[in-house]
Amino acid sequence: MLSVRSLSKRVGGRLLLQDFSLDVAPGEMVAVVGESGVGKSTLLNMVAGLEPFDSGAVIVDGCSLGALDDDSRTLLRRRTVGFVFQAFHLLAYLTAAENVAVPLRLLGWPDRERASRVSDVLQAVGLEGRSAAYPRELSGGETQRIAIARALVHRPRLLLADEPTGNLDTGTADDVLGLLVREVRRNAAAGLMVTHSHHAAARCDRVIHLEGDTGIPGAPRLEGDAAVPASPGAEGEAVVRPPARSQPVTASSADRIASS
Ligand SMILES: Nc1ncnc2c1ncn2[C@@H]1O[C@H](COP(=O)(O)OP(=O)(O)OP(=O)(O)O)[C@@H](O)[C@H]1O
Numbered sequence: 001m002l003s004v005r006s007l008s009k010r011v012g013g014r015l016l017l018q019d020f021s022l023d024v025a026p027g028e029m030v031a032v033v034g035e036s037g038v039g040k041s042t043l044l045n046m047v048a049g050l051e052p053f054d055s056g057a058v059i060v061d062g063c064s065l066g067a068l069d070d071d072s073r074t075l076l077r078r079r080t081v082g083f084v085f086q087a088f089h090l091l092a093y094l095t096a097a098e099n100v101a102v103p104l105r106l107l108g109w110p111d112r113e114r115a116s117r118v119s120d121v122l123q124a125v126g127l128e129g130r131s132a133a134y135p136r137e138l139s140g141g142e143t144q145r146i147a148i149a150r151a152l153v154h155r156p157r158l159l160l161a162d163e164p165t166g167n168l169d170t171g172t173a174d175d176v177l178g179l180l181v182r183e184v185r186r187n188a189a190a191g192l193m194v195t196h197s198h199h200a201a202a203r204c205d206r207v208i209h210l211e212g213d214t215g216i217p218g219a220p221r222l223e224g225d226a227a228v229p230a231s232p233g234a235e236g237e238a239v240v241r242p243p244a245r246s247q248p249v250t251a252s253s254a255d256r257i258a259s260s
């Protein structure tokens, strides 16, 4: 569903990613962890086609982003991608429900189906009572859940979530993580979730660690070098173990370890 091939990215003279490769299968949720500034949000932006890369390829649902012009990339993103941005990016002049409806409006959904789907997704994030509120009237956690609802509303095949539970209390975070994993399974989507939370990472099938200062800038390794994946469908079984080796490995070798 998602294939990242030998991706390299330099930002302001610094090599963020080098030969980064990752495959995410339909129905699989992968956690991306790593220190602040290592390039996690930049990776998500590149996978979404929002930011260019220097070399390599990103293939989403069989389409190579580099081979598409801007319009085609926008259309692919509209249909296929749901993105929970780290900074939410809700539109200030639209209500919560109108914000959630934006992806469906862009896809031309008829009024009645749109309203019904928006209502269902607001209910799924526990905010059906806040549909008429404007972003300035929402708490941080409510804003985050509206951003999550907007990312899920069109049942995307690629779900990108940048610290989606950073503003939530433990109970609400648990509910939201369950919802994100369930939607990825249900839509046979590829999920990439950036998180600083071990608890959130453990709900994912695999954990990819972006390593920024190992001497191999941007070389990713598995968290603890030995995260054990849960098989898709078995939520919450991923285990993060203590480091078993000191050498960082590439994401593709991490994938092999994870799936062996
Ligand atoms: N457009 C840009 N111009 C210059 N530097 C940039 C640009 N975008 C990102 N960077 C730099 O690239 C690095 C990676 O940024 P990114 O936002 O991807 O980090 P991150 O891993 O998501 O961090 P955090 O956990 O704090 O969100 C940072 O040092 C950032 O300052």
Ligand SMILES: [Mg+2]
Pocket (backbone or CB within 6 Å): 040, 041, 042, 086, 162
């Ligand atoms: Mg970030």
